[in-house]
Amino acid sequence: MKFSYRVFEVGQDRMVAVCDREILGKEFSGDGLSIEVSKEFYSGSEGGENDVLPLVKKSTVANVIGEDIVSLLVKKGLVDQKYILKIGGVPHAQIISVE
Numbered sequence: 492m493k494f495s496y497r498v499f500e501v502g503q504d505r506m507v508a509v510c511d512r513e514i515l516g517k518e519f520s521g522d523g524l525s526i527e528v529s530k531e532f533y534s535g536s537e538g539g540e541n542d543v544l545p546l547v548k549k550s551t552v553a554n555v556i557g558e559d560i561v562s563l564l565v566k567k568g569l570v571d572q573k574y575i576l577k578i579g580g581v582p583h584a585q586i587i588s589v590e
Contacts, residue, residue, distance in 0.1 A: 492559045494543050497535035504551040508533050509543050511557025519579030526578045528556055553586040 496509040510533040518527045533556075536542070540563060547553045547569060555561055555570075561582040564570040570584045577583070 492539060492563065493537060494539065494557075494560055495534045495537050496543055496546065497533060498546060498550075505549065506552040506554065507543070507546045507550045509547065509553065509555045509557075509560050511559045512537060514557050514581065519581045521577075521579040524576075524578045526556065526581075526583060547586065550586070551588050553584075555585070556581060556583040558582060 493512040494509050495512045495515045496507060499506045499508070510528050514528050515533055516528065516530055518525065520526075543560070544567065547555070547564065555564060558581070561570060561575060561584050564584065564586070565572055565575075569586060575582045575584050
């Protein structure tokens with residue numbers, strides 16, 4: 492599994508945007524919702540599970556889209572299945588860490 496990701500830092504907050512590499516640059520829509528997996532937002536670095544998991548765990552906000560990344564985060568217990576939104580059949584989730 493290969494992912495495209497970008498990290499945004501503002502003060503003490505860190506947001507990571509991660510997508511499955513093969514959907515980068517595509518648009519999805521359905522049920523009145525749409526999302527663009529834009530290169531400006533989701534690209535910057537590429538890597539695998541060992542690259543993105545530590546970033547997601549240390550982030551204040553994680554914005555993830557794609558079958559592989561969302562399934563990985565469910566498997567690791569970071570996303571609950573009931574909070575996954577499907578847009579055009581593609582799973583999308585957001586994780587917000589409040590401490």
